[in-house]
Amino acid sequence: MFTGIVAAVGRIERVEPLGDGLRLVVDAGALDLSDVAIGDSIAIQGACMTAVAIDGNRFTVEVSRESLNLTVGLDAPGEVNLEKALTLADRLGGHLVSGHVDGLGEVARFEPVGESWRLDIRVPAALSRYFAYKGSATINGTSLTVNSVVDEPGAAVISINLIPHTISVTTLRHLKLGDRVNLEVDLIARYVERMLSQTNLAG
Numbered sequence: 001m002f003t004g005i006v007a008a009v010g011r012i013e014r015v016e017p018l019g020d021g022l023r024l025v026v027d028a029g030a031l032d033l034s035d036v037a038i039g040d041s042i043a044i045q046g047a048c049m050t051a052v053a054i055d056g057n058r059f060t061v062e063v064s065r066e067s068l069n070l071t072v073g074l075d076a077p078g079e080v081n082l083e084k085a086l087t088l089a090d091r092l093g094g095h096l097v098s099g100h101v102d103g104l105g106e107v108a109r110f111e112p113v114g115e116s117w118r119l120d121i122r123v124p125a126a127l128s129r130y131f132a133y134k135g136s137a138t139i140n141g142t143s144l145t146v147n148s149v150v151d152e153p154g155a156a157v158i159s160i161n162l163i164p165h166t167i168s169v170t171t172l173r174h175l176k177l178g179d180r181v182n183l184e185v186d187l188i189a190r191y192v193e194r195m196l197s198q199t200n201l202a203g
Contacts, residue, residue, distance in 0.1 A: 001086045001097065001098060002043045002048070002099050002141075003083070003086055003093050003095065003096075004046075004095060004097040006081040006083055006141060006169060007083045007084060009082065010026050010031060010079070011029065011078065012024050012044075012074070013027050015076060018062055019065075021063050021064045021067070022063045022074070023062050024049075024062075025058055025059075028057050029082070033059060035084075036084060037051075038053065040084070041084075041085040042082060042083070042085070043082065043083040043084075043099045044074060044141070045072070045081055045140045046071075046081070046138055046139070046142070047067060047074060047101050047141075048098070050062070063075075070103070071104075071182050072182060073171075079171045079174065081140055082141075083141060093143075094136070096187045096188070097138050097143060098187060099141075100184060102130075102183055103123070104124075104181065104183060105122060105123045105139070106178065106179070106180055106181070107119070107120070107175050107176065107177055107181065109177070110177060113161070116161050116162055116163050117167055118162075119159070119160045119161075119172070119175070120159050120160075121183070122155050122157050123157070123183060127183060130186060130189045131149050131189075132189070133146060133147070133149060136186045137158060137183070137186065138183065138184035139160070139172070139181050139182070140170070140171060140181050140182050141182070142166065144160045144162075144166075145161075146159070
């Protein structure tokens with residue numbers, strides 16, 4: 001489990017083929033790896049990955065073809081948001097994040113508004129029911145608050161306000177119109193939907 005509070009921006013330095021997947025060597029940047037062991041989980045752009053090797057300030061992960069098909073930002077060198085797995089002693093500064101990407105969204109708007117930035121993401125219809133006003137969303141591994149949801153035919157657009165700090169400490173600052181992003185819906189919303197669907201079946 002994770003919180004969606006990005007601990008550091010690292011960089012995928014090397015991408016190597018591994019069967020039909022990839023092996024990534026990641027420079028952890030300011031992320032402290034002193035307490036990370038082989039087999040531990042690290043979220044990369046919101047996707048939970050397992051460290052299979054650690055060498056100083058670098059770690060290696062192996063990404064399956066299925067993970068590559070469901071995510072963006074894990075198949076080429078470049079900056080990535082990083083977060084170590086949550087411990088029971090950590091503060092839950094964001095919200096409960098599993099690190100399992102549910103789908104891809106598309107940047108529909110990204111522009112400064114005063115000192116902050118407005119980020120609009122078009123989410124697919126299959127995921128739109130999980131987003132709500134003042135609810136939580138995870139975008140590229142970053143826990144964010146939804147300011148509005150506007151339904152469209154076959155999709156919905158969620159609007160998010162990014163404060164200058166979030167822009168400065170995450171890879172979200174690199175987003176452009178039309179870019180795809182990794183989405184994870186709120187864990188509680190997922191369980192609520194499941195419970196309601198079973199209640200309706202029982203009724």
